[in-house]
Amino acid sequence: MSAASAMTINDGRLSAVKWIASPNYNKRPKNTTIDTIVIHNISLPPNEFGACGADGIHYVEALFTNQLDWEAHPYFKTIEGAEVSAHLFIERDGTVTQFVNFKDRAWHAGRSSYLGRPECNDYSIGIELEGSDFVSFTTAQYDALAQVIAALYNAYPKTRRHLTGHSEIAPGRKTDPGNYFEWGKLREMVANELKD
């Protein structure tokens, strides 16, 4: 990706991506420095990608906007009433959607702790990749994610030292983004983005 097409962040919003507001957020605690990026995977139903409800809305978008029909799939009953979000969702084709302004606190990490600090939602940015623990992520997703992370590193420089996964901040409870996620490849791609 050349510098000309690099993503930028203005007032907590990523340029040139879809914006769909989630109601599932609140303010970060006063004087919080955003210093951590948390990578996740999600698929609804589990291990199905791109699935939509009868309303044509992607199930993950529906979940993040409290529109998911809990009756539409047996799995959905197990998460009925969940009020969750992430700042960003990256689909299998690399489409990026922002649901929560980076200045606000998205509800992605749940009970969590990073470097001895609890409540990761307070100080982190959450990125959900459409995927599962059992398959590789797509090239389009790595491309989009690398551009997004380069933009985040520039906007929130302290995050450069704290790129982590949900499984690292909620061990024993969460396993995503899973063993198929290639951290080395991602770091190399982000470094290339930053070189431009």
Ligand SMILES: [Zn+2]
């Ligand atoms: Zn997660």
